[in-house]
Amino acid sequence: MRTKQQYIEGLKKMRRNIYVNGQKIDRTDELQMDCINTIGLTFDMAEKPENKDLCTATSHLTGKVINRFCHVHQNKEDLHKKQDMTRMLCRAVGGCIQRCMGIDGTNALYAASYEADKENSGKTEYHKNFKKWLERFQNEDLVGCCAQTDVKGHRMRRPSEQEDPDLYLRVVERKSEGVVVRGCKVHNSEASVADEILVVPTRALKADEKDWAIAFAIPADWEGIKQVVSIHNLRPRKHFPRGFTPGATDSYTIFDNVLIPWDRVFLCGETLHGGACALLFALFHRHSYSGCKPAIGDLLLGTAALIAECNGIQKAPHVREKLSEFIMVTELGYAAGFTASELGSNQLYVPGMGKTPYGPGNYIPDSIYANVGRCLTGEAVYHEMEMLCDLAGGVPATFPYEGDFINPETKDLLNKYIMRNPDISAENSAQLWRYVADLLCSASSGVAAVGGYHGGGSPIMEQIAITSQYDIEARKAMVRRLAGIKD
Numbered sequence: 001m002r003t004k005q006q007y008i009e010g011l012k013k014m015r016r017n018i019y020v021n022g023q024k025i026d027r028t029d030e031l032q033m034d035c036i037n038t039i040g041l042t043f044d045m046a047e048k049p050e051n052k053d054l055c056t057a058t059s060h061l062t063g064k065v066i067n068r069f070c071h072v073h074q075n076k077e078d079l080h081k082k083q084d085m086t087r088m089l090c091r092a093v094g095g096c097i098q099r100c101m102g103i104d105g106t107n108a109l110y111a112a113s114y115e116a117d118k119e120n121s122g123k124t125e126y127h128k129n130f131k132k133w134l135e136r137f138q139n140e141d142l143v144g145c146c147a148q149t150d151v152k153g154h155r156m157r158r159p160s161e162q163e164d165p166d167l168y169l170r171v172v173e174r175k176s177e178g179v180v181v182r183g184c185k186v187h188n189s190e191a192s193v194a195d196e197i198l199v200v201p202t203r204a205l206k207a208d209e210k211d212w213a214i215a216f217a218i219p220a221d222w223e224g225i226k227q228v229v230s231i232h233n234l235r236p237r238k239h240f241p242r243g244f245t246p247g248a249t250d251s252y253t254i255f256d257n258v259l260i261p262w263d264r265v266f267l268c269g270e271t272l273h274g275g276a277c278a279l280l281f282a283l284f285h286r287h288s289y290s291g292c293k294p295a296i297g298d299l300l301l302g303t304a305a306l307i308a309e310c311n312g313i314q315k316a317p318h319v320r321e322k323l324s325e326f327i328m329v330t331e332l333g334y335a336a337g338f339t340a341s342e343l344g345s346n347q348l349y350v351p352g353m354g355k356t357p358y359g360p361g362n363y364i365p366d367s368i369y370a371n372v373g374r375c376l377t378g379e380a381v382y383h384e385m386e387m388l389c390d391l392a393g394g395v396p397a398t399f400p401y402e403g404d405f406i407n408p409e410t411k412d413l414l415n416k417y418i419m420r421n422p423d424i425s426a427e428n429s430a431q432l433w434r435y436v437a438d439l440l441c442s443a444s445s446g447v448a449a450v451g452g453y454h455g456g457g458s459p460i461m462e463q464i465a466i467t468s469q470y471d472i473e474a475r476k477a478m479v480r481r482l483a484g485i486k487d
């Protein structure tokens with residue numbers, strides 16, 4: 001396994017293809033360091049003996065101990081551990097841990113590449129190539145991200161119906177040495193600090209949409225790839241630092257006629273498995289969400305309880321109601337993920353066929369529970385913000401800058417006038433209000449809320465998954481029997 005420093009050294013060697021606000025920057029530019037430090041914790045934590053069980057796994061390919069973020073789930077325990085590791089790490093950084101897209105894309109491609117070869121009766125070697133790629137990914141402890149979401153153009157039109165066919169990433173040429181692809185994947189989280197980009201289709205595809213049924217993995221600085229990046233850092237602190245400062249980035253990852261060598265291509269034209277791969281990445285990612293969203297819930301709950309103490313309102317009935325609501329959303333989300341792990345198997349729900357074995361035996365979380373958990377907790381994001389806003393009052397929106405708590409002309413006056421509960425010092429309450437402002441009023445918190453709502457698929461996508469997979473007919477039959485309806 002690598003150390004955080006080795007990960008950073010790897011980033012330093014990469015080709016410059018990161019564009020931020022009109023400038024080209026190095027991957028280890030100061031702007032990216034909060035995000036790098038966030039992912040860095042996945043290396044630091046895996047080194048600690050007390051985290052061995054959660055943060056590392058044994059590779060089913062090599063038998064070596066690897067970082068769990070590079071692992072293919074072999075059983076229910078692995079699914080449980082991924083959920084718990086995600087919750088633990090997100091608590092530690094105070095937000096998204098950034099590395100789950102890689103493990104989720106890897107698990108999806110592992111199964112889809114196998115099934116595509118089976119359909120092609122041995123004419124393709126996607127799975128063999130994927131395993132070769134995976135072995136290196138695991139041995140070198142690489143950071144992966146997953147580029148699924150296409151720009152998608154007109155929302156009511158399919159890939160083949162768009163005026164510009166590049167609005168969904170597609171194959172434009174097949175050559176002896178590889179395929180040439182063109183298109184742009186968006187909202188590609190942490191691609192600017194990743195070693196490898198895993199590319200999978202966005203959606204189910206029709207038989208005549210072969211050019212869009214393309215999946216591969218490629219170094220994030222590969223020739224022809226440009227990343228236009230937005231960076232989400234908190235307002236820098238000079239005098240009163242946070243305990244941990246998280247950061248995140250998202251890329252528009254543009255593939256401008258990029259040659260992908262055949263041994264890095266894991267689907268090319270298999271529309272059925274392109275759709276299954278899209279579904280699988282979303283499913284694994286919704287399961288990851290049952291680890292990260294409860295961690296965010298833990299932190300929102302802690303913040304709400306501290307705010308209530310600071311304001312001296314901790315015994316008020318509306319505070320109890322809100323704290324219990326934070327706990328219910330958090331633990332229902334966790335419980336859904338736990339059940340999705342517990343009911344995990346090597347089966348995938350395939351429309352028209354129901355649950356069917358899919359892939360060479362790796363474990364897939366139960367779809368209904370992964371989807372209901374994501375939908376329930378994703379839709380709660382803005383309500384949770386509203387509850388925090390209610391408890392905090394206006395102070396996080398207008399809290400003075402750090403320097404005014406240093407300036408001798410204003411320091412004592414501010415410390416006098418921010419006092420609320422006499423048991424909590426001015427210094428501690430100021431530090432709490434700065435944290436609440438980061439959580440409620442910063443540009444980063446706005447991005448995190450949109451990510452919490454749409455990331456892993458908007459609620460409508462989970463609603464489609466749930467209603468198409470749930471046995472509603474069986475429930476109708478129950479009611480017909482009870483109501484005495486004969487046919």
Ligand SMILES: Cc1cc2nc3c(=O)[nH]c(=O)nc-3n(C[C@H](O)[C@H](O)[C@H](O)COP(=O)(O)OP(=O)(O)OC[C@H]3O[C@@H](n4cnc5c(N)ncnc54)[C@H](O)[C@@H]3O)c2cc1C
Pocket residue numbers: 101145146147148149152155156157186187188189190250447448450451452454455456457458460
């Ligand atoms: C912070 C953040 C991080 C993310 N990270 C990643 C990542 O790492 N990798 C990745 O691949 N993706 C990532 N995503 C993308 C995420 O999965 C998408 O945002 C999500 O799937 C919604 O897609 P969209 O943004 O294109 O919205 P849209 O799908 O355009 O949704 C906008 C509206 O249009 C409606 N709509 C769309 N299509 C139709 C239709 N056919 N009929 C009727 N209504 C329709 C939707 O219901 C919604 O109301 C991230 C998103 C965010 C915000």
